[in-house]
Amino acid sequence: MKKVFLVCTKCKKDFPMQRIHPRCTHCNEPLEVVYTPLRKGSFLSKRNLLERYQSFFPFISIHKGISLGEGNTPLIKSSVVAEDFGIKNLYFKNEAQNPTWSFKDRGTIAGLEHALSLGYKKIGTVSTGNMAVSVAAYGARAKLETYVFVSNSLPREKIGPIAIYHPHLIMVEGDYGDLYFKSLEMGERFGIYFINSDVPFRVEGSKTIAFEICEQMDFSPPDYVVVPVSAGGNIRGILKGFEEFYHVGLISHVPKMIASQASGCSPITNAFEQGQEMVERVSHPHTIAHAIENPFPPSGNQVLRKLKENDGTSTKVNDEEIIEAQGMMAQEGIFGQPEAAVPVAATKKLLMNKYLKSTDTVVCIITGGGLKYTAALELHSFDVRTISLERLEEVF
Amino acid sequence: MKKVFLVCTKCKKDFPMQRIHPRCTHCNEPLEVVYTPLRKGSFLSKRNLLERYQSFFPFISIHKGISLGEGNTPLIKSSVVAEDFGIKNLYFKNEAQNPTWSFKDRGTIAGLEHALSLGYKKIGTVSTGNMAVSVAAYGARAKLETYVFVSNSLPREKIGPIAIYHPHLIMVEGDYGDLYFKSLEMGERFGIYFINSDVPFRVEGSKTIAFEICEQMDFSPPDYVVVPVSAGGNIRGILKGFEEFYHVGLISHVPKMIASQASGCSPITNAFEQGQEMVERVSHPHTIAHAIENPFPPSGNQVLRKLKENDGTSTKVNDEEIIEAQGMMAQEGIFGQPEAAVPVAATKKLLMNKYLKSTDTVVCIITGGGLKYTAALELHSFDVRTISLERLEEVF
Numbered sequence: 001m002k003k004v005f006l007v008c009t010k011c012k013k014d015f016p017m018q019r020i021h022p023r024c025t026h027c028n029e030p031l032e033v034v035y036t037p038l039r040k041g042s043f044l045s046k047r048n049l050l051e052r053y054q055s056f057f058p059f060i061s062i063h064k065g066i067s068l069g070e071g072n073t074p075l076i077k078s079s080v081v082a083e084d085f086g087i088k089n090l091y092f093k094n095e096a097q098n099p100t101w102s103f104k105d106r107g108t109i110a111g112l113e114h115a116l117s118l119g120y121k122k123i124g125t126v127s128t129g130n131m132a133v134s135v136a137a138y139g140a141r142a143k144l145e146t147y148v149f150v151s152n153s154l155p156r157e158k159i160g161p162i163a164i165y166h167p168h169l170i171m172v173e174g175d176y177g178d179l180y181f182k183s184l185e186m187g188e189r190f191g192i193y194f195i196n197s198d199v200p201f202r203v204e205g206s207k208t209i210a211f212e213i214c215e216q217m218d219f220s221p222p223d224y225v226v227v228p229v230s231a232g233g234n235i236r237g238i239l240k241g242f243e244e245f246y247h248v249g250l251i252s253h254v255p256k257m258i259a260s261q262a263s264g265c266s267p268i269t270n271a272f273e274q275g276q277e278m279v280e281r282v283s284h285p286h287t288i289a290h291a292i293e294n295p296f297p298p299s300g301n302q303v304l305r306k307l308k309e310n311d312g313t314s315t316k317v318n319d320e321e322i323i324e325a326q327g328m329m330a331q332e333g334i335f336g337q338p339e340a341a342v343p344v345a346a347t348k349k350l351l352m353n354k355y356l357k358s359t360d361t362v363v364c365i366i367t368g369g370g371l372k373y374t375a376a377l378e379l380h381s382f383d384v385r386t387i388s389l390e391r392l393e394e395v396f
Numbered sequence: 397m398k399k400v401f402l403v404c405t406k407c408k409k410d411f412p413m414q415r416i417h418p419r420c421t422h423c424n425e426p427l428e429v430v431y432t433p434l435r436k437g438s439f440l441s442k443r444n445l446l447e448r449y450q451s452f453f454p455f456i457s458i459h460k461g462i463s464l465g466e467g468n469t470p471l472i473k474s475s476v477v478a479e480d481f482g483i484k485n486l487y488f489k490n491e492a493q494n495p496t497w498s499f500k501d502r503g504t505i506a507g508l509e510h511a512l513s514l515g516y517k518k519i520g521t522v523s524t525g526n527m528a529v530s531v532a533a534y535g536a537r538a539k540l541e542t543y544v545f546v547s548n549s550l551p552r553e554k555i556g557p558i559a560i561y562h563p564h565l566i567m568v569e570g571d572y573g574d575l576y577f578k579s580l581e582m583g584e585r586f587g588i589y590f591i592n593s594d595v596p597f598r599v600e601g602s603k604t605i606a607f608e609i610c611e612q613m614d615f616s617p618p619d620y621v622v623v624p625v626s627a628g629g630n631i632r633g634i635l636k637g638f639e640e641f642y643h644v645g646l647i648s649h650v651p652k653m654i655a656s657q658a659s660g661c662s663p664i665t666n667a668f669e670q671g672q673e674m675v676e677r678v679s680h681p682h683t684i685a686h687a688i689e690n691p692f693p694p695s696g697n698q699v700l701r702k703l704k705e706n707d708g709t710s711t712k713v714n715d716e717e718i719i720e721a722q723g724m725m726a727q728e729g730i731f732g733q734p735e736a737a738v739p740v741a742a743t744k745k746l747l748m749n750k751y752l753k754s755t756d757t758v759v760c761i762i763t764g765g766g767l768k769y770t771a772a773l774e775l776h777s778f779d780v781r782t783i784s785l786e787r788l789e790e791v792f
Contacts, residue, residue, distance in 0.1 A: 068472060097465065160773030164773060164776060178785060382556070392566075
């Protein structure tokens with residue numbers, strides 16, 4: 001068995017695999033998993049996500065009966081949007097077909113497996129959206145005590161889709177940023193594994209998005225992958241996945257990553273554009289893409305480090321562009337939530353300013369489904385006609 | 397190429413493959429596709445649903461670029477619900493992970509392929525729910541003129557999730573039952589392929605649910621399959637799929653089918669229980685499971701004929717049992733819409749009345765996702781606690 005450990009993404013200090021606090025004790029930057037796959041593996045045949053890619057995960061065995069059939073989402077080649085944008089090879093990786101309809105399920109199952117391998121009987125998360133739903137669902141499935149901490153200001157309609165899985169659902173009065181750190185501290189104290197936004201094993205789960213893209217493109221990965229970025233964990237994981245496939249010789253190049261944010265909350269893009277190495281907290285964040293409205297992303301600095309190394313870029317789009325992109329995607333048959341439209345809007349922008357060429361191959365990560373946030377439908381204009389049955393043929 | 401035709405499910409009169417009206421000119425019963433697969437086929441490797449099972453479909457070639465990655469949904473072995481019910485082998489086939497989050501996408505792609513193979517440039521449907529969404533999405537994807545007729549009484553919140561795909565969305569004043577037949581008549585007149593609820597090729601699409609279950613259970617199919625039944629097309633298709641795998645020797649028995657309906661609208665169960673051969677229209681249908689609230693199912697008589705032949709049964713559950721089952725499924729990590737909980741409630745009932753044994757292997761078809769109808773969440777009671785950040789540790 002290959003030695004596995006956690007390493008700081010900045011100072012490279014290493015930590016034991018048993019650590020559940022996700023940040024470095026020395027420089028407070030996020031940790032990540034270091035693990036060299038034992039073999040290339042025959043990962044195509046297995047059905048369970050972790051079993052399929054087990055050689056790229058440091059788990060000796062995979063627990064039975066905790067999967068909900070996550071991953072294995074379609075990669076759809078665009079025709080309608082691609083034509084409109086003037087790009088030949090545009091793809092959508094549709095994560096809305098996961099068990100709780102967002103990419104979060106991949107990281108949750110990986111974090112859950114880590115928790116179980118360490119003997120934890122309780123898990124938790126701090127989230128207001130997709131992650132809360134995902135952790136609540138998998139906690140139920142695994143029959144674990146599950147704690148979901150949400151902000152006291154969470155609107156009533158967001159409660160039900162989390163509460164239906166019957167976690168310990170706690171609305172917390174106080175600063176939401178402080179809650180993140182307090183949850184980690186209490187997790188260590190009370191024996192609860194908090195699978196928060198960018199814990200190392202959640203990031204590991206996101207690797208499988210890259211693995212699947214490689215398989216679906218017959219191991220000729222795209223030139224660019226565009227990811228909506230909030231805490232920064234998902235883009236870290238996707239890039240790590242491509243790098244691992246590259247290192248074992250399964251692919252011959254690593255795609256460039258494009259971090260896409262909303263103008264109303266773009267700490268990573270701000271820092272990137274100003275050539276800074278550290279993200280700064282955004283005051284008064286405001287965007288329709290609530291799921292990526294993170295004013296001070298905990299993996300922000302690591303995303304900046306990796307984008308530099310990867311020769312990728314970071315960009316931002318405004319709410320109007322996001323809603324327009326959401327409508328465009330639906331013209332292709334894909335209804336994503338607003339943040340899932342951010343990469344599509346970003347692709348349009350980067351084609352217009354010539355960063356992307358019409359001959360480039362681009363994959364957009366559609367992170368979650370449109371039914372997650374139906375309020376956005378009000379921002380679209382629809383043409384609905386009313387007619388009597390007798391006069392129906394007039395419509396043709 | 398094997399000869400393909402449509403045949404009446406009752407009188408066996410045959411019709412050419414080009415016919416798009418789904419009912420017999422002689423006895424007005426539904427038609428179905430007759431086609432003997434040329435070979436067993438190596439259907440496991442292909443990614444597109446129709447390509448994967450092409451040997452079981454009468455399509456010479458499959459159009460590229462119209463799939464949205466439908467099918468290939470997980471079969472989840474229950475632990476929480478199975479324990480609670482006292483049954484060892486209970487499975488959920490989770491159709492909520494389709495592109496528009498219901499099983500309808502399977503029938504839509506099959507109907508769409510038939511429409512394209514016949515040269516149609518326009519498609520349509522009459523629906524208030526899942527089918528409208530599915531046809532609108534695939535029509536957009538295939539760049540076809542797409543007509544969606546809904547009832548004038550459809551609530552505003554149901555419009556957006558259909559309209560986002562920008563079909564010709566028409567609210568029709570008049571009898572909704574008449575609209576079904578008028579749409580078919582006008583489809584023939586104006587060259588529009590209406591992929592309505594139980595047209596033969598929509599039924600063909602549902603076969604793939606059975607095919608996947610067989611594959612996922614290593615070709616040892618279950619004893620029973622429980623399906624929520626509305627128009628009757630889905631259960632017809634699933635049974636036809638098992639029968640086809642049986643006839644080519646891929647499986648050694650055909651599971652018994654259990655049609656499950658809501659007490660507030662159970663025309664098929666009513667007729668079955670009374671030993672009648674024909675369904676009677678239900679007056680004043682009323683159930684929380686709106687998607688299966690069909691008072692006069694067009695495939696009802698054929699479902700009765702097939703249940704008799706198959707030695708299956710038909711049952712009904714009330715709204716309280718449905719909501720309880722919806723909550724139970726979520727305890728397993730699966731959030732289905734109310735009608736998707738009907739088979740689970742039915743399984744409980746049939747175990748209690750000893751129709752099912754604890755040693756039987758049962759698959760429930762979870763037809764669609766819970767975010768489709770969030771109003772049902774109001775019928776659940778949730779325990780949500782509020783606490784200040786300072787006192788957070790009191791929750792453990």
